Amino acid sequence: MRLHISLRDDLVAELDRKVGRRRRSAFIAETLTRALEDERRWQAIEGALGGIEHGAHEWDGDPQAWVRAQRHADPGRVG
Numbered sequence: 001m002r003l004h005i006s007l008r009d010d011l012v013a014e015l016d017r018k019v020g021r022r023r024r025s026a027f028i029a030e031t032l033t034r035a036l037e038d039e040r041r042w043q044a045i046e047g048a049l050g051g052i053e054h055g056a057h058e059w060d061g062d063p064q065a066w067v068r069a070q071r072h073a074d075p076g077r078v079g
Contacts, residue, residue, distance in 0.1 A: 007015075012024075019027040059066035071077055 015024055015027065
């Protein structure tokens, strides 16, 4: 789909130095895709905040002991 957007001259000049005139659209599409994926991830993270009540984690009592137990329970652990 074609889209008309307006950009500052200095931004276009920097874009051209970075990727060249013939790669503008591809670079903008790749950058926008990444930005939208990041935004979706942050929305998911923010939506999950508060999903587990404080004190409801297995490790709340003694996080160090919990980590140690997790490491020792791993049969693939080296060392």
